[in-house]
Amino acid sequence: MASNLTSHKPLLFAFLISFLFVGAFSLTLLLNEDLRRYTIAQIEEITDEKGEKVKRVKIEKPEPNEEQVREISRNQERKKREELKKKAREMRETIYEIEEVVEAQKKNLKKKDNPWENMADSADEIAELSEQLQNKLADEAAPEAVEPTQPKSESLQEIAENYAEFIEELAKSTVTGSDAQKAVTQAEEVVTKADQLEDSLRDAELMAQGEDKEKVADLLQESSDLTKRARENLRQISAFAKSPQALQTKVEEPEKTADPSVPEMDLEKLKLDDKLGTAMVEDFDIEQEGNADSPDLNGELADGEISPLGNELPSDATLDALSTAELYEQVQEMSGMVDEAFAEGQAAEMANRKSLPLEQAREQVFKPESSQGPDLQNALSQNQPSNREEFQEFNEALDSAVNAAQQMARTAENRKSALTGESPGQQNQGPSGEALQAALQQRSQVQAKMSLLASNQGKGAGNVQDMRALMAENYALQGSGQQSGEGFRQGQALSMTYDTEMAPENPLPSSARLDTKKVLSQAVPGRRLDIRSKRQGWIFLDTWYVIGPWQRPQKKSFDTEFPPETLVDLDAEYKGKVNRYTKQEMDLKWRFVQTENIRINPPDEISDAVYYGYTEVFCEAATEVTVAVASDDMAKLWINDLVVFEDSGLSSWRMDEGFRTILLKPGYNTVLIRLENGPAVCYFSVLMCPTEALRN
């Protein structure tokens, strides 16, 4: 007899019963949708974006309770607050640095308010021009016909130099009435000599024949430019000598004194009744306000640093105490400060460059407004969410606050680099105070020299100007001697105190010609220059961002400065020229232009308009290049914010209008061109070529 354990029957029954159960259940599930819905998963019916009804498995998530939500949101907030704080600190540093530069620029401006300094500058310019002319006349390549003019040119140079030195002396010391009179007499002498030289060159032109005639004509043009300048200078100085402000007592240099406010007060008293001084007096007011705000002049305050321009910057302790919403507001506020300081810096720079009163420059300068991010005050202040939805909203607000802060910090950094010429993210401790001021002053001098060389006026077609040394000097001033090019990979730093390859026995030719047909057929498009490349020869810049048209200034070319000259922002939108038909200002945006053609034609070209083109050029190492800019009609070219070429006058497009030999930084170099169109068509072209190729 089988025991209970050996019998297989119960097992079989059990199998059968469970099989039946499972089978019946599966069958019911298969046949009955409702049961499926309620047993395995909940299926919900939703309407998707296209308006169709879709069935979807509903996934139940456990709803966290209020405590948990709060806990999560607190953690999240703490994390994001740290990031916001970091950005706020970065921005604070940037603002401080920007304002230091602005302050230095303004101080330079005040120095210039000593009118004798301006006179000295213009006298220097005349001396320099006469020296250039003398060198050209003494050159062996100069035509024979100009030989008799040499003694006159020599004496002009000598007198101009003496005059410049004398004025320089006056600018530094006490000026009496007789001194002023003496200066006028000397200026008159310069004009007489310049006149004489011009006359004799005119005679020489009559005598010269053939090719020489053209060369003499060029020299004559230069000489008459010089005469014009000398006359202008004479007019200024004689008017100035009669005015009371010409007579000044010796002014102590501000940096030599312990307390900067004292000599400025003296100056103020001295010049209160002087028209030129009005802008300056207002400056002092600003300064005094700033000082009143900051009892500690070094700005090292425990709770809140005072920036050089008198803005109160939050200290670390203040930042710690702020709530997230307030922190975000603080970042937004600082972004506004960056804009203000940047505009002020640009105004000071413009006032310096164009010798304008600061007030006027402030009115003229373009004030860019950076985006201050979305308004998140409400969303951020609700930092006590009680359910999932509220938490999600709060979290999104935190995320966008951090993103916006990052964007603002980056914009601030870019503004700083636009102002100082340093590359963004460069961490070297820049010079401060007096050193910075001196560097800025030196930079503006170099830039003034460069714009003299850049101008194509009075220089014949195909003239070659060498700007390498000046550019090297400028880069060195910007980067304190040791920096790598902007945006360049680390580890490839290059000392910018550039040891030039300009061998004296192998000078650049004074002029060159281009075979237009040959270049048109052979030039290759590109923006990356490589010395080792097998393809040598002319490269034309083929890719540009172009914006325009603006109304062309009527009086003087390049006179009105439009926003791109202050700051290139490819996302910006501006109001341009008034449309002839709709009578409304056109909306301008940067547009991408890439062409196979050397001559670039701005989209929507109209007559009597101004366009800008922006691009970048890359080179691996510091490269000497010769640039040929051609335009119909006028063009001005900046490379790395330095004026390199300027051609005014309604000229037609000619490939070899003028050559400039320049120095490119390793890495990315910015190229900005301003194109002015008179009547009819408008083109421009920028060609580049390693200098060696020009010689061959």
Next chain:
Amino acid sequence: MPRNIYDEDNDASLSMSPLIDCVFLLLIFFLVTTMLKKDLHEVDHLNLPISRSSLEVPPDDTVLAIAIDADAVVYLEGEETSIGALIEELKIIEQNDPERRIRLDTDESTPFYRLVEVLDALSFRNLRNVGVRTYHEKYD
């Protein structure tokens, strides 16, 4: 009469080891066959062009997604951005990781000029590891 082997074994029990084996096998099966979809930073409203020649590339966390939609709006990692900001970002990428993979998602009707503009910006910044994403029935 055969000896009943169960007679002496009064406390019979199920062995757990095969059960655990089975459970592990199942677990491994699901682990291997489950595909988790990565966050591709996609832009929802893009209608990718269809291509039969496209290849499947394994997803990569470091890939940078740039998308351009039919209205020529540019997206970076799924977030709307502007050309100026994109160029800024590319500058930073070039400095930190010039070999980074870049995926370009475009709509069927993206304006071609915008595609050229973005490609040119990438090429000028020496970012050459660029792929274009298309739709392939087999993979998507």
